[in-house]
Amino acid sequence: MIKFFRRIRQQLLTEGKFSKYLLYAIGEIVLVVIGILIALAANDWSIEKAERLQESKYLKNIKLDLEKDLASLEYNIGFRREKIAGTEKLIAQINGTPVDDLTELSRNVFNTLNEERFTPNNSTYTELASSGNLNLISVDSIKILLLELEELYKDNAFGIDHETYEYREYISKPVFKYMDTEKLAAIFIDGQSSAQQDISREDFQALFQSPEYKNGLVIMILISKSFISQYNEIADKSKMIITLIDRELSRREG
Template sequence: MIKLFRKIRQNLLIENQPGRQPNKTRKYLKYAVGEVILVVIGILIALWINNTYQDYKNSQLTNSFLLDFKRDLLADTRVLDKRIKTNETMVKNIDSIIIFFQTKKELTSKELHTFATYNLSIMYESYFIPEKSTLRQFESSNNNNLISSKLLKDKLFEYHTINDRNEKNMETSVQLYQHNFFTRDFMKLLAIKEFKMLMSGLTPALSQESLKKITLIEDYWVSLFQKKGLTENQNKNYSEVSLKAKEILKLIEAKLKK
């Protein structure tokens, strides 16, 4: 292109020499058009470079968000797996308490220790609060278009919506019940004289009569079965959330490999 303009300029100089008939208008027009084309090409190249750089920056930012989402989801799945195992143990311990009263006429010191351990274990409060740091950053950045996959965005939205619903409803209900009812009813068990004596080592076993007293603590048994039901329902929710988290992790891995 530059050679072409140089040639046109040389021709213009030659035509301006004495004795030659100039055809300046057409030559100047060619030169002007060429200059315009050069400017347009320069602008297009600049735009291409700018767009390429912007695409690179967006790609880097997208990968950064995806890696952060992956980190949060992995942390969530680890916590959920731990909560699920703890809750499964809690349900087994509640079943063991029930079996104690169905099959034992009295509890030896060793059995009472196990019985007390089971009761203490079900005092544990299990709850799950997901990691939301990346989600908040992503929403505040106004860069929702960085994640092009509609499926991935929908799954992320669904995941956090379910967690918000569980946190506001199920998790709050479990904690309120734990504080207001189960702890209080458990203390009624500890208030039984024979139970306190056995825990203090003053008597070697819990007699059938003492066991019968425990069975008559209606609030304790209601709380026990209620705790079992809430824990099983909680685990059902945790399993659902964990499954969705693992589905999203697969989608993120696929995007990162591209």
């Protein structure tokens, strides 16, 4: 092909048709430029296609992570609500409400020692952020929500650190000091009764007189309510992201 074009140029020069040669040369340059542009466009299209395939893979993995989070959030919200109900009953009994079920009381006291933590499944987002590939997410609304979700995860981690200190200082210490946790565990975990473990009302007297324990219970309720509010916000944003991802993947596959 190159020899063919060279032969035409030489023939035009030999025949003295310089103006035609000049036009031909310009046309040849234009063709070369067009060829380069087409090649660049094809290369850009290939890169864009590869990036969109990679983005789709990331979006699917993010969706899987969020679906796992939603199940975990539902469990944690249920756990917190149940714990709040038991703790409020404990506070009422400390304040003088008669204790009519020692087995239930034993379960509620032991449950104040339990600490459940929501840990997000954000490995895909972390990989995107750490590798510098976050810009692969081309849908701005998804990217913005992911960034907002990451801030909520940071708040969650900070709250957990704060709560851990409160638990150890105001809940665990009084219970370990005044109660036989082996007996309480047998009731809470093994389903035994207070009678089987020979637990009486007097066993709770010292614990109920501990201001640290009562204050710890009050703080526990406040923290749990705060976490429930935060978990609901995380769940709402997660559902929004999943909806946007489904819409985007459906558009691409359609």
